[in-house]
Amino acid sequence: MSRIVVVSNRVALPQKSGGSAGGLAVAVNAALKDKGGIWFGWSGRVAPEPSDAPEVTHRAGITYAVIDLTGEDYQEYYNGFANRVLWPVLHYRADLAEFSRADLSGYMRVNRMFADHLARILKPDDIVWIHDYHMMPLARHLRERGHMNRMGFFLHIPMPPADIIQAVPQHAQTVGALAHYDLVGFQTDGDRDNFARYLEFSGGRITPDGTGCDIGGRQVTLGTFPVAIETAAFARRARHAHRTRYVKAFRESLSDRKLIIGVDRLDYSKGIPNRFDAYEHFLRTVPEWHDRVSYVQITPKSRTDVPEYQEMDRDVSHKAGQINGAYSDVTWTPLRYVNRTYSRSALAGFYRVADAAMVTPLRDGMNLVAKEFVAAQDPCDPGVLVLSQFAGAAAELGAGALLVNPHDTESMAAALKRALEMPLAERRERHSRMMRVLEARDIDHWAEAFLEALVPEETSARRAIALPRAAIRSVVRLPATWARDLLLRGA
Template structure:
């Protein structure tokens, strides 16, 4: 069995508890836990003179190899191009991107540096799995160094339509570089189709069966692999957390009121201002619900040194104050807006207590809060999930969630009342349908499906390669030396 080398922007070094914190860490742990391997990436540290050799530690069969960045690297690669250009563009917000050639140069420089470090530790038969938008051109630089390993890429955030991608300056050097991978995975079929159409604009031709495009002799497969969660483990965590003193005290503070919960990092993609507007509309039009409901919005701050996030922080805090000023009473605060981070156990307890979850991003690759909320519920008396149609999770949980358009303020307010008043029998049935999906497609299944698709083809002479189980089939063929110089002028 080939060794797995996982690469991501940040490496979650093992804690004393041995449990990953969540998100990408949980996903990578699922890929490595049974077969071991290497997890490589940035240490999270800034150093004036980083070492030329990755710093390695080993825990539970996994080697954690990390490198430091200089402050210039951090500002240009991470704060600059990754988070102020790629993040907004890939979330359909070209208007918020701020492109500087120096930042793109830093992004390319750091990816080349990662390739230099990887070259020191990978073997010819290793399988490399690269994660997320920070590392798009990494395979290209490894190919330039002569590495023919199987290299896969998974994008955890959305992939917009081709015309939006083409608004990105020098997109061939970043998004276009994904063509150097053997397999590119996406959260939803829509994301996969958007990238396939983009490749067509780069000179590709769709195969007769509609499964991909042909451009020469190299093949890149495109698949849909919706990220899951540790469904059973999270359900057990929620049951245990509900009995802790901390969660019981939180429950008592609600004084028997219904609980609406939202949990999001402070980011413009999450639709928090729209959500607050919808809650304001609900309170304005449903006075009979005053003093009967509390909305807790937990929003840890992020990227606090980026001006757009600073502005959003001030705006959301002001909007929360307006709502409480308009509707509060001496014995009731309708909105608790909290800017701090809670443990996964505490959040699991909050989810289990909640009657409604508002998960209403304007655009999201998947959104695991939606899945964790469902897993945390008491099947005998479950809460209701209000889920944005623009979250990747809607493609899996639409059979049980109440799907809403976060731009429709009145519609979300009306649906919120429906959720609060939903009969028990309907709540149970909706929860049962969603849990069936989460149990079948958990995080382990996700890792298994992706790695099975990335493994070397046992019959390489076959033209059509079927991706396993949940993976959607699409094939693109590209020349080994493919790059911007091989494309039509003006592409």
């Protein structure tokens, strides 16, 4: 039986103390404990010397194989090229990219190092699933080392148009290296089509339906696989959390005011300043809502050692203070801006209490907060999702959400007012539409679709896996939870 080898930038090692594990670790244990598998990647540690070999830990049927990075690796590969070039460019912000040849060299060096270590672990029939922009060239390096395994790649963040991709210096070595995978998966059809046009620009021949490309003598399949959540499980979590003492105390602190909620990692792609501007406009132009609504913005800090993020933190905190200084009184604080991480259970309870959610990124691959908010609602009295048209989730939830342009302050404020005043019948209808999508396309559906595309039914490799459908579905629950983990931890 072939193994599934999951590769991600970070790996959450099991806690020897037996304490509560993070969401990612819980997901991997649930996915792989009955069938075995490998989770390979960076340990999260920065060491004086690079690892000679992966540190291997076995727990509940999962093999964790991790390596350390040196300080130079961390600065050039992670803080440098991955997060100061690829992240902004792929989020359509080429103007924010800060390129240096040293960072590109470090990015390629670390990918080669990952390939060296992974090459010693792989068996010929392993199925390899690699995740996100940190490791775009990894398949090419593995191919150079003679590994012809089926390899899939999933991009959790957006893929911009070809002319923006070309803003990445030496883009053929990084983004272009995705052509060495058997399957490249994207969040939306738009992302997939953007990459197809880039490959065509690079000399590839795209199939008429846009789902494949012949380039450099290789065939690469392109697919759309919107990341999902465990819809039923998250709904149960929200119902339970709603009854906990902690969430009850939070609800009581609102004093019967309506609740608007936002949950985002501190990042310029999330559009938090734009959202604050819209809320301020709402308070200025709709004074009858004063002291009748509270907006809670939960924003864990990320990349705190990067100067741009430090400046962003100061700016957002200053804006929150301005709003409260202008509109609050001794009995009402219109905006609660909280810089800490909460458990998924606590967040589920907060979502269920909320009357509206502001999920308004300037650009986002998917945004699982939108899906979790919908799943957490009481179907008899649901809240309203205010969703950016530039979030990947808009393609699936647009029929039920209030879609907004996060650059249009007045329209966002108007949508917020509409959400708070929406009649119950309309709220129920909109929520029902979105839940039908989430229930039909949950994490099981997503996992099955990706694996079947990576290892087609007619190939001998697909037959070699011979996993029951339920096992196939559970094997790859990792990426959705991993994306959620990234959102709140900034990994």
